[in-house]
Amino acid sequence: MSAVLHALDTAQSLLLADAPDPSKGGGGNPPGWDKFLTVLHWVFIAVTGVCVVGIMLVAGSMALAWKRGSGSEHASGLGVVMLACVLLGSASGIVTALT
Secondary structure: OHHHHHHHHHHHHHHOOOOOOOOOOOOOOOOOHHHHHHHHHHHHHHHHHHHHHHHHHHHHHHHHHHHHOOOOOOHHHHHHHHHHHHHHHOHHHHHHHHO
């Protein structure tokens, strides 16, 4: 009977044990991590520039359409560019939530 209780106690302690934390215990970033972060920063700057240019282009198209008396068919283009800006701003939060 005591062997069964000991086995149950051991199983319970294994189930309730904390998951290992890779940040503790001398772990570090993999080789080349700084270069990867540099490239990631460049991509972020480039995509931000593309979003700004996209908003400017849609605004220019809307201004020309307004001067010509056209309708507001450019609103969908502005919506797409704004959605891209929101995704850019929340990209790291989305990835963090999925991992």
